[in-house]
Amino acid sequence: MTPRQICIVDALTAESMDFAVMRQFAMRLRGLFRGGSLKKLDEWIWDATSCSVYAIRRFAKTLRQDIDAVQNAVVGPWSNGQTEGQINRLKTLKRSMYGRASIELLRARMLPLHDSNLHRE
Template sequence: MSRIAAQKRPPAVGDAVACRVPPIVGAALCIKRRGLPTDEQAAKMKTLKETSPKFAMMRILALRCRCILRGTDARSLEAWLNDATSSGIYSMRQFTNTLRHDLAAVRYDITERWSNGQTEGQINRLKALKRAM
């Protein structure tokens, strides 16, 4: 097969996993299927889930974490932390270690309905204005 013909062939399923996925793409692919705007993105997610067991595990853990943080039941947090630590995924293990540093604050955030998001948003806006000046 000539070099040009090899370059024009569509990538195989294994090639999709072999290429490096940028973090923003990986984060976008960890959202629920109905949140993906295009069929192409859904196909990429399906391919990654089928060919990479670690991606599938990371996606499941990310969706579980999202449910815990959006819910009000902090009891399932400890089980999730143990599952994420034992998953064998380095970034998940690092994330759980960071959460464990201030676990009381994480539990409080889950159980309380109050948020300082408005304050943080105003601070972020002011900092952006200051940098622009």
């Protein structure tokens, strides 16, 4: 974090106990996804369900509804970051062309050129 961000977080933590609790839970959860164990995940969910902040309790309840997927995310090496990045790229292109282009122009912008000599003199 930048020094300015650190000051903002410190001020929010000092001003709001709920913010401090939510930040603590968020940091623990981030640590779990970066190399945690299923035991630590169970501890996190148990702690979160008894938390004083309603949003954390609700989030823990939601995680429990699909616990198999959450456990796989904690122990598995896979990420869907590439897929999400491509979806974001496509949506950005669609928004930029909204109302101005046909499917042919969208295809031309999305697909790479096969003939590299097209733009040479």
